[in-house]
Amino acid sequence: MNHWGIFTDNQTNKKELIQKLQNNKFLDIINLKDKTGKLFSQLALRKFMEEEEKHGTKYISNAGQDLKTMSSGEQKKALLFHILDQKPDYILLDNPFDNLDIGFQSSLRDLLIEKSRETILVQLASRKSDMLPHIHNFAKVIDGQLIVVKETSQHENEEMNVFSGNIPPPIDPIQFDGNILISFQKVSVSYGEKHVLKDIDWEVKPGEFWQLIGNNGTGKTTILSMITGDNPKAFGQEIYLFGKKKGSGESVWDIKEKIGYFSPAMTDSFSGRHSVENMLISGLLDSIGLYIKPTEIQKRIIKDWLLLICLWDRRNVQFNDLSLGEQRLVMTVRAMVKHPPLLILDEPTSGMDDISANMLVALVNKIAEETQTTILFVSHRKEPGLNPKKILELKQTEEGSIAIVE
Numbered sequence: 001m002n003h004w005g006i007f008t009d010n011q012t013n014k015k016e017l018i019q020k021l022q023n024n025k026f027l028d029i030i031n032l033k034d035k036t037g038k039l040f041s042q043l044a045l046r047k048f049m050e051e052e053e054k055h056g057t058k059y060i061s062n063a064g065q066d067l068k069t070m071s072s073g074e075q076k077k078a079l080l081f082h083i084l085d086q087k088p089d090y091i092l093l094d095n096p097f098d099n100l101d102i103g104f105q106s107s108l109r110d111l112l113i114e115k116s117r118e119t120i121l122v123q124l125a126s127r128k129s130d131m132l133p134h135i136h137n138f139a140k141v142i143d144g145q146l147i148v149v150k151e152t153s154q155h156e157n158e159e160m161n162v163f164s165g166n167i168p169p170p171i172d173p174i175q176f177d178g179n180i181l182i183s184f185q186k187v188s189v190s191y192g193e194k195h196v197l198k199d200i201d202w203e204v205k206p207g208e209f210w211q212l213i214g215n216n217g218t219g220k221t222t223i224l225s226m227i228t229g230d231n232p233k234a235f236g237q238e239i240y241l242f243g244k245k246k247g248s249g250e251s252v253w254d255i256k257e258k259i260g261y262f263s264p265a266m267t268d269s270f271s272g273r274h275s276v277e278n279m280l281i282s283g284l285l286d287s288i289g290l291y292i293k294p295t296e297i298q299k300r301i302i303k304d305w306l307l308l309i310c311l312w313d314r315r316n317v318q319f320n321d322l323s324l325g326e327q328r329l330v331m332t333v334r335a336m337v338k339h340p341p342l343l344i345l346d347e348p349t350s351g352m353d354d355i356s357a358n359m360l361v362a363l364v365n366k367i368a369e370e371t372q373t374t375i376l377f378v379s380h381r382k383e384p385g386l387n388p389k390k391i392l393e394l395k396q397t398e399e400g401s402i403a404i405v406e
């Protein structure tokens with residue numbers, strides 16, 4: 001079997017690349033003619049979710065749960081088993097290990113190695129360490145063309161970006177003078193028979209830098225949604241945010257104005273045409289479009305942020321035209337520009353190449369060092385170089401996940 005690994009970076013137009021591979025446009029290099037193929041990707045998952053929503057049929061879940069209520073790892077597992085059931089001649093794997101916990105990453109690796117005896121694998125990888133060990137043919141896309149490369153030619157120029165200058169200060173600091181920012185006391189969550197969280201005790205103090213880790217489905221997103229205010233399961237529980245008991249009459253706005261939030265899914269929802277500069281200014285104004293004329297001081301602060309992340313020269317470029325890595329940097333800055341008491345970054349590096357992920361990690365470390373903002377960074381990967389001071393790990397038990405604090 002002739003398997004292929006294609007190195008992508010955050011400049012690669014992956015949609016086009018996948019279409020070209022499916023339509024056999026790189027025949028002289030990767031020949032998939034007359035073969036049946038399946039796509040294992042976020043895009044394929046999104047399509048299944050849309051279908052589920054439209055027709056109410058559960059296409060890839062035999063456990064009866066809607067795809068959209070599954071955790072991101074559970075969704076990927078469901079898709080993979082659905083694909084394997086159909087025994088395709090080849091599988092296009094688009095960053096297969098993203099969003100998967102370490103345990104499942106290694107069982108997926110073993111499963112793919114086993115399947116590779118009868119199925120051609122074409123793996124798109126933005127991280128070199130993700131490439132499956134039994135792939136020995138490599139290519140990358142240069143100017144829309146697929147070029148054969150040696151493995152070692154990828155990422156050899158990796159270097160950590162060092163930001164010049166300091167984190168720009170807030171214009172109007174958002175006040176929070178308490179000693180405890182978040183407190184969970186014996187918080188438990190279940191969906192019917194399914195126990196997700198069990199007696200979670202957790203205390204976060206101002207200025208701390210936390211990483212939240214745990215296997216797929218252990219309840220990381222559930223915890224975040226109880227903090228940000230979206231989850232009705234939070235009510236009636238002993239959850240205190242910014243010194244107030246959750247559900248004690250505080251408005252959603254009271255909570256939202258104290259939290260900067262970024263998850264990669266947000267980037268997908270920005271379909272409008274906004275310049276990079278306006279995207280950041282609108283972060284100060286809490287709107288997506290720019291309907292109010294910014295003040296001079298607002299413009300100056302945003303200029304300083306753009307200089308810091310080396311995008312000042314590209315301030316007039318449309319946000320959607322930035323590379324994925326640049327978009328993530330801008331969105332992280334957008335969540336931070338007001339110096340909220342709490343910054344939540346939900347899997348911010350998923351799908352990023354090594355170089356871009358390093359830059360984002362460096363920016364987060366810098367924010368942690370130079371500001372008073374408390375950071376919650378959710379990630380499966382042990383991000384090389386990330387310096388959280390505390391870790392909350394969710395461990396699954398029969399009665400729901402318990403919390404272990406390091």
Ligand SMILES: Nc1ncnc2c1ncn2[C@@H]1O[C@H](COP(=O)(O)OP(=O)(O)OP(=O)(O)O)[C@@H](O)[C@H]1O
Binds near residue numbers: 071072214215
């Ligand atoms: N509305 C719902 N109905 C049934 N189960 C649900 C619902 N919402 C969440 N769950 C379940 O709760 C569990 C925790 O999900 P959650 O998304 O919090 O996990 P996670 O740790 O963020 O996972 P991942 O790392 O895969 O994103 C999962 O098993 C999920 O299927």
